[in-house]
Amino acid sequence: MHTTLDGVDTTQLLKGVLDLAVLAVLRDSDGYGYDILRRLREAGLEEVGDASVYGTLRRLFAAGFLTTYVVPSEAGPHRKYYALNAAGRDQLTRSGKTWRSFATTMDTLLDDRGMAA
Amino acid sequence: MTVTEQEITDYVERVRAALADLPPTVRDELTEDLPEHLTEVAAEADGTLVERLGEPAAYAAELRVAAGAAAPARDRRGERIDAAVRRLRARVDRLDTRLGPLLGYDSAGEFLRLLRPAWWVLRGYLAVALLGAILGGGLALLPRPFNSAILGLLLLAVAIPLSVSLGRRAHELRRRPRQLMHLGAVVLACFGLVLVGQFGGLARSNYPVEYYPVDNPYDSARDVFVYDGEGRLVRNARLFDQNGTPIRIGYPDCIDMPEDQEAAVRNGYPYCPEQAPFGPRPVPPAAPPAVGPTATADPSGTPAPTGAADPSGTPEPTGTAAPTGTPPPTGPTAEPTR
Numbered sequence: 001m002h003t004t005l006d007g008v009d010t011t012q013l014l015k016g017v018l019d020l021a022v023l024a025v026l027r028d029s030d031g032y033g034y035d036i037l038r039r040l041r042e043a044g045l046e047e048v049g050d051a052s053v054y055g056t057l058r059r060l061f062a063a064g065f066l067t068t069y070v071v072p073s074e075a076g077p078h079r080k081y082y083a084l085n086a087a088g089r090d091q092l093t094r095s096g097k098t099w100r101s102f103a104t105t106m107d108t109l110l111d112d113r114g115m116a117a
Numbered sequence: 118m119t120v121t122e123q124e125i126t127d128y129v130e131r132v133r134a135a136l137a138d139l140p141p142t143v144r145d146e147l148t149e150d151l152p153e154h155l156t157e158v159a160a161e162a163d164g165t166l167v168e169r170l171g172e173p174a175a176y177a178a179e180l181r182v183a184a185g186a187a188a189p190a191r192d193r194r195g196e197r198i199d200a201a202v203r204r205l206r207a208r209v210d211r212l213d214t215r216l217g218p219l220l221g222y223d224s225a226g227e228f229l230r231l232l233r234p235a236w237w238v239l240r241g242y243l244a245v246a247l248l249g250a251i252l253g254g255g256l257a258l259l260p261r262p263f264n265s266a267i268l269g270l271l272l273l274a275v276a277i278p279l280s281v282s283l284g285r286r287a288h289e290l291r292r293r294p295r296q297l298m299h300l301g302a303v304v305l306a307c308f309g310l311v312l313v314g315q316f317g318g319l320a321r322s323n324y325p326v327e328y329y330p331v332d333n334p335y336d337s338a339r340d341v342f343v344y345d346g347e348g349r350l351v352r353n354a355r356l357f358d359q360n361g362t363p364i365r366i367g368y369p370d371c372i373d374m375p376e377d378q379e380a381a382v383r384n385g386y387p388y389c390p391e392q393a394p395f396g397p398r399p400v401p402p403a404a405p406p407a408v409g410p411t412a413t414a415d416p417s418g419t420p421a422p423t424g425a426a427d428p429s430g431t432p433e434p435t436g437t438a439a440p441t442g443t444p445p446p447t448g449p450t451a452e453p454t455r
Contacts, residue, residue, distance in 0.1 A: 018183070033150070034157035050169075051176045054154060055183025058147055062184075079157075080150045 010047045018056050020099055021045060023065065023084065023092040030083040032071075033057060057082055065091050125155045128166045128173050135177035147184055233284060241280030243305040245272045246312060256315045340367035 014021075025031065025039040037053045060066045065088035071079050084092065129151050136144045155166060162169060170176050217224035242260075249260030249269055260269040287298065341364075343354040356364040 015182075032157070033154040034161065038161075049179050049183075050158060051179035052183040054151070055147070055180040055185070059184045062146070078153060080153065 014045065014048055017099060018048065018052060019060060020095045022053065022056050022060060023088060023095065026082060026084050027092060030081045032079040032081050036082065060088070124166055125152055125159060128155060131173035132177045132180070135174045136181065147180060234281065237281040237284035238277050240302065240305055241277035242273060243309050244280065245269065245276045247305065247308050248272065256312060258316065
């Protein structure tokens with residue numbers, strides 16, 4: 001585990017925002033599980049866990065934010081694509097705002113203490 | 118190194134095994150396209166799945182956390198059920214404390230807990246009774262598996278102490294065995310009700326109790342003497358009840374004292390039909406006494422027929438007359454045996 005006492009653990013932070021991150025990477029284009037994982041990692045969330053993303057997708061789907069469709073592929077297995085629906089877009093907007101205000105607050109807090117990034 | 122199909126299948130199976138406690142539908146939902154996903158994972162890099170993803174159990178744990186409130190719909194339903202259960206429990210608790218004082222205890226539960234050992238004994242008995250019913254002994258108060266009462270007793274001797282000791286150790290059981298035990302209790306209780314119903318039914322159907330009017334005026338009649346319309350004794354009349362069953366009434370012996378009929382009456386019953394003081398010629402009785410008019414109903418139980426009572430002719434239709442009036446007979450056998 002990455003949990004440590006002497007530092008902020010990225011996986012801990014991820015837990016809170018993984019939903020938002022997944023919704024965000026699906027905003028522009030639909031994706032299948034492994035594809036989404038790869039996009040997240042390419043975006044810099046390298047520590048994101050496979051099962052976490054996979055589980056998050058299942059949960060967002062169950063919550064009604066995503067739709068799925070299957071695309072047959074010539075070589076490999078069929079791929080289940082996830083796409084944002086209207087509820088998912090709303091959720092992305094709301095969560096995005098929450099995140100931005102939270103992040104701003106944190107930035108301000110850190111700036112005030114002279115700890116600018 | 119390429120990941121084989123088999124490795125993926127194994128991995129998925131182990132993840133599913135680690136999620137075995139989830140409701141099947143939830144687990145299926147969580148893992149339905151896991152094989153495809155793992156195939157993608159396997160295709161993109163080297164190394165075994167375990168090297169890339171960690172142990173299946175760890176993967177399952179992470180999946181479980183990420184899927185978190187795995188299915189919101191189910192969770193809301195679960196919460197509603199929980200809330201309903203809590204309300205019900207609170208209501209039962211209130212009832213519990215309210216009923217307790219009526220029984221002289223703080224709560225009804227406290228009283229019922231005292232009855233637990235009785236239930237353990239009953240449970241052992243019911244288990245054997247059920248076994249007996251299944252093994253062909255039918256429903257019986259004493260279980261008779263394979264129609265053997267001895268086997269039934271032996272089983273009872275084993276099952277009841279077993280049930281008691283199970284009762285004393287129930288708190289040590291883990292969840293699954295305990296659930297099984299509760300399920301068994303429900304089954305046995307239902308069977309017990311069937312058993313009670315069955316015995317109730319038996320009592321009603323096999324042992325009919327007939328009620329006679331308490332004021333039956335003939336309760337005290339111990340013999341019957343039949344006379345015809347002329348006041349003549351009808352010998353060896355045969356009497357039948359409303360079901361056609363011969364009425365055997367009267368004392369098989371009598372004291373023969375032809376000279377003194379008065380004495381016969383004084384001496385009391387039994388006396389012979391000829392001695393019956395109720396209607397001999399000299400004093401044809403306009404109204405023979407009470408039970409009166411009939412000749413002994415074949416006290417000896419001789420099957421041979423004789424003068425059947427002629428219902429129409431009987432001076433007093435005291436319901437005694439035989440419905441099947443056998444035509445008067447040549448009664449060779451006839452006389453009551455002395």
